[in-house]
Amino acid sequence: MTRALVPLLIALSAVALAAALLIGATPLPLERALPALFGAGAPGDRIVMQDIRLPRAAAAYLFGAALGLCGAALQGLLRNPLAEPGVLGVSATASLFATATIFWGFAAASPIVAPLAAIAGALAATALLSAVALRIGSIVTLILIGVGLSSFAGAAMSVMLNMAPNPFTLFDLINWTQGSVAHRSIADLAASTPFLVAGGAVLFAARRGLSALTVGEEAAAGLGLDLTRLRLAVIAGAGLATGAAVSLAGAIGFVGIVAPHMVRPFVAHDPARTLAPAALLGGALVTLADIIVRIAPTPSEMKLGVVVALIGAPAFVWIAARRRGGDG
Amino acid sequence: MAELRLDHVHVAIEGRVALRNASLRASPGELVAVLGANGAGKSTLLRAALGLAPRVSGAVWLDGEDPVRMSAQARARKAAYLPQTRAHAWPLRVRDAVALGRFAYGANIARLGANDAAAVDRALAACGLTDFAARRTDSLSGGETARVHVARALASEAPLLLADEPVAALDPRHAWLVMEAVAAFVRGGGAALVVLHDASLAARFAHRIVMMKQGRIIADGAPADVLTPALLAETYGVAARLAMLDGAPAIAVSGPT
Numbered sequence: 096m097t098r099a100l101v102p103l104l105i106a107l108s109a110v111a112l113a114a115a116l117l118i119g120a121t122p123l124p125l126e127r128a129l130p131a132l133f134g135a136g137a138p139g140d141r142i143v144m145q146d147i148r149l150p151r152a153a154a155a156y157l158f159g160a161a162l163g164l165c166g167a168a169l170q171g172l173l174r175n176p177l178a179e180p181g182v183l184g185v186s187a188t189a190s191l192f193a194t195a196t197i198f199w200g201f202a203a204a205s206p207i208v209a210p211l212a213a214i215a216g217a218l219a220a221t222a223l224l225s226a227v228a229l230r231i232g233s234i235v236t237l238i239l240i241g242v243g244l245s246s247f248a249g250a251a252m253s254v255m256l257n258m259a260p261n262p263f264t265l266f267d268l269i270n271w272t273q274g275s276v277a278h279r280s281i282a283d284l285a286a287s288t289p290f291l292v293a294g295g296a297v298l299f300a301a302r303r304g305l306s307a308l309t310v311g312e313e314a315a316a317g318l319g320l321d322l323t324r325l326r327l328a329v330i331a332g333a334g335l336a337t338g339a340a341v342s343l344a345g346a347i348g349f350v351g352i353v354a355p356h357m358v359r360p361f362v363a364h365d366p367a368r369t370l371a372p373a374a375l376l377g378g379a380l381v382t383l384a385d386i387i388v389r390i391a392p393t394p395s396e397m398k399l400g401v402v403v404a405l406i407g408a409p410a411f412v413w414i415a416a417r418r419r420g421g422d423g
Numbered sequence: 424m425a426e427l428r429l430d431h432v433h434v435a436i437e438g439r440v441a442l443r444n445a446s447l448r449a450s451p452g453e454l455v456a457v458l459g460a461n462g463a464g465k466s467t468l469l470r471a472a473l474g475l476a477p478r479v480s481g482a483v484w485l486d487g488e489d490p491v492r493m494s495a496q497a498r499a500r501k502a503a504y505l506p507q508t509r510a511h512a513w514p515l516r517v518r519d520a521v522a523l524g525r526f527a528y529g530a531n532i533a534r535l536g537a538n539d540a541a542a543v544d545r546a547l548a549a550c551g552l553t554d555f556a557a558r559r560t561d562s563l564s565g566g567e568t569a570r571v572h573v574a575r576a577l578a579s580e581a582p583l584l585l586a587d588e589p590v591a592a593l594d595p596r597h598a599w600l601v602m603e604a605v606a607a608f609v610r611g612g613g614a615a616l617v618v619l620h621d622a623s624l625a626a627r628f629a630h631r632i633v634m635m636k637q638g639r640i641i642a643d644g645a646p647a648d649v650l651t652p653a654l655l656a657e658t659y660g661v662a663a664r665l666a667m668l669d670g671a672p673a674i675a676v677s678g679p680t
Contacts, residue, residue, distance in 0.1 A: 174512035175512075303526065303529075303531060306519075306523065306526075306532055307523055308512070309511050309512045309513050309515055309520070309523065310509075310512075310523060310572075310575070311506070311509045311512070313475075314504070314505065314506050314509075314572075315526075316475065316495060316504075317503065317504030317505070318499055318523055318524065318579075319494075319495045319496040319497075319498065319500070319526050319527030320526065321495045321496075322495075364513040364514050364515055364559075365513070365515060365519055365532060365533060366513060367531070367533065368533050
C-alpha cells in the first residue's frame with residue numbers, strides 16, 4: 096500500500112482533472128471536448144474547454160496541491176497535525192492583502208499585482224507566527240493568533256464589501272472571501288503558478304529536516320539540523336505557495352489538514368514522506384469539490400470554499416477531538 | 424577516537440550565570456557521569472559542550488575543534504546528543520526513528536543507503552531493539568522508548584555521546600539496559616558524558632563522576648573518591664550511608680540533612 100500510494104494518488108488526480116474537464120454546464124461529448132482542449136474543433140467548443148474549464152480545473156488542482164503541501168510542511172515544522180495555512184490565519188491574511196489591491200484598483204494594473212499582494216500577506220502572517228512560535232512553543236497560542244488574524248481579515252474585508260464602489264468589485268470581493276475558482280484565466284494561472292511552484296520546491300527541499308524535528312527541536316539540532324535555516328525555508332516556502340494559491344482561489348480552509356491526515360498512515364507517519372502524497376490528494380480533493388460546486392442544483396453557484404468547509408470543518412473537529420493531550 | 428574538553432567555561436542565560444568556571448575532560452573509553460541537584464547546571468554543561476548554550480568565556484574542544492565554529496552537521500558527526508527525552512511527535516516506525524541518527528550523513532530515512540542501513544542495524548542490535556524495528560514508537564513502553572533514543576544516538580556512530588538523563592523515570596531493569604548500551608559504546612572506544620540522578624547507578628557504570636552544585640563543578644574523580652557522605656550532603660542536602668557492593672559504592676539515603 097505504501098509503495099502504491101503515490102501512483103494511486105496520481106491516478107486519482109488524473110481522474111478528477113479529466114472529470115473536471117468533461118463535466119460542465121454546456122454538454123460536450125468526448126469527441127468534441129478532446130480536440131477542443133488541444134485547439135482543434137469549433138471555436139465555441141475551444142472557448143469552453145481552453146478558456147473556461149481548463150483554467151478552472153487547473154486552478155482548483157493547484158490550489159489544493161499547494162495547501163496540502165503547505166499543511167503537511169507546517170505540521171512537520173510545528174509538530175502538530177492541526178497546523179494549516181487556513182487555521183493559522185495565513186490564507187485569510189493573504190486574501191486580505193489581495194482584496195485590498197482589488198478594492199483600491201491597483202490590481203487592474205497587471206495580473207501579477209494580486210498574487211504578489213497575496214504572497215506578501217502570507218509571508219507576513221507566517222513570519223509573525225514563527226516569531227511567536229520561537230518564543231512560545233505552544234500550538235494553542237498559534238491557533239489563537241490564527242483566529243485573530245482570520246477575524247481581523249474577515250472584518251476588514253466586510254468593510255470593503257460595504258464600501259464596494261460597484262457590483263463587479265463586490266462580486267470579486269465575495270469570491271476572495273468565500274473562495275472560488277470560477278472565472279480564472281490562463282493569465283491568472285501564469286501569474287501565480289511560478290511562485291506556487293517555487294514555494295513548493297523550497298518546502299520539498301526541506302523535507303528531511305521535518306523528519307528530524309519529530310524528536311523535538313533540541314534533539315533535532317543534535318542530529319545536525321540547522322534549525323534557523325529550516326524555519327526560514329518553511330516560512331518562505333509556505334508563504335510563497337499559500338499566497339500564490341490564495342491568489343488563484345481565495346481563502347479556502349481545511350484542505351491542508353485533511354489531505355496530510357489521510358495520507359499519514361500510509362507513509363509510516365514520516366513528515367518528509369507526507370509532503371508529495373498530501374499535495375496530490377489535496378489537488379484531487381479540491382478538484383472534486385469544485386465539480387460538486389458546478390453540478391449541484393443550486394439557483395446560484397455555491398462557493399468552493401463553502402463546500403470545502405462543509406466537509407473539512409467537521410474533519411478538523413474530529414482530528415482535534417481525537418488527539419491525545421500533551422502539547423501545551 | 425575523539426576527546427571532549429571544557430576549559431574554564433562560563434555560561435550566562437538571560438543575565439543569570441548558569442555555568443561557572445567549568446573544566447572537564449572525557450577521553451575515549453571513558454564514561455563520565457554528571458550528578459547534581461535539580462538546577463545545578465548539568466544540562467547547561469552538556470549544552471555548553473556542544474556549543475548550544477551561550478558561552479561567555481572559556482574554551483570547548485570537540486575532538487580538537489570549537490563546536491561554536493562547527494556547522495550543525497559537522498558537530499553531529501563528532502558528538503551524538505540526547506537531550507532530556509520527549510515523546511516522538513509522530514508515531515514513526517522504530518527503525519525510522521533510529522535512522523534519524525544518520526541525518527548528519529544526508530540519509531533519507533525512507534531510503535537508507537547500505538552504510539546507513541548497516542549502522543542502523545548495529546544500533547538496533549546494541550539496544551536490543553532488532554525485534555522492535557517495525558513497531559510504531561507510540562506502541563512502546565517508556566523503557567523501550569528510552570532505548571530507541573539511545574539507539575538513535577548510537578546509529579550516528581559519532582565518537583562522543585552526550586546524554587541528559589537517558590534513564591529518567593525508568594524502572595531498574597530498563598535503566599540498566601540503557602546504561603549497558605552506553606557502556607558497550609564506551610568499551611568500543613567512545614567517550615560518554617551522561618547526566619544521571621541515581622548515584623548508585625552512576626557508581627556502577629561510570630569511570631569518573633562529576634559533581635555539580637549551583638553551576639560549579641565541585642568534585643571530579645573516581646566514584647569511590649567522589650561519593651562520600653560529606654559530598655552527598657553538600658550536593659543533594661541528604662544524609663547518606665555508603666557501602667561497597669561488588670566493588671562499587673552503593674548509597675542509602677537516610678533522610679534530608
